[in-house]
Amino acid sequence: AIRMTQSPSSLSASTGDRVTITCRASQGISSYLAWYQQKPGKAPKLLIYAASTLQSGVPSRFSGSGSGTDFTLTISCLQSEDFATYYCQQYYSYPPITFGPGTKVDIK
């Protein structure tokens, strides 16, 4: 199974900051990567698929890039509603679909 790692595991930031989260796959997955946001007690929400395609309704301050094994999720100007945990997920080779361990973004 393809293993996904994320860095950092957590970060503290202030509103207005630019935030970058990295996701790495244990083998090449082309652009078969999605990003999700999860707030406490809530279901995950799809942000990005195909590594860089913004899901409908997601604010444009979110962007994704990368291909192969290395990917990034960037929040250009952090808003209060963006404090959450972010997961990457591959679907290049499934089953199984695999998720990264998550990156928690909290308030500095």
Added chain:
Amino acid sequence: QVQLVQSGAEVKKPGASVKVSCKASGYTFTSYDINWVRQATGQGLEWMGWMNPNSGNTGYAQKFQGRVTMTRNTSISTAYMELSSLRSEDTAVYYCARGSKATYPYYYYYYMDVWGKGTTVTVSS
């Protein structure tokens, strides 16, 4: 609107089985996969498997092979996930999620775009 409504919380004893339902509305149930993902308290997301509601075909994560069964009733647009031989480590929130595709001539991108609110399953003696 498009939504997935899951059944209520369950408390089970070790060794028992649990069956969680996921009712789809607002879209054609047979046109999209249903995935099941679970999350233990304070932990990350773990994909369990998927089902094609049109064909009934399924694919399970190896970890759950032999213990999980995903089925559906198309007449009521409902998917089910049954997990047997429960142990304390199965205590988690279980989510169903719609699998969608962005299709191109020779490939497609797959993503989970609609999620249920989750069903808490507690396994305790």
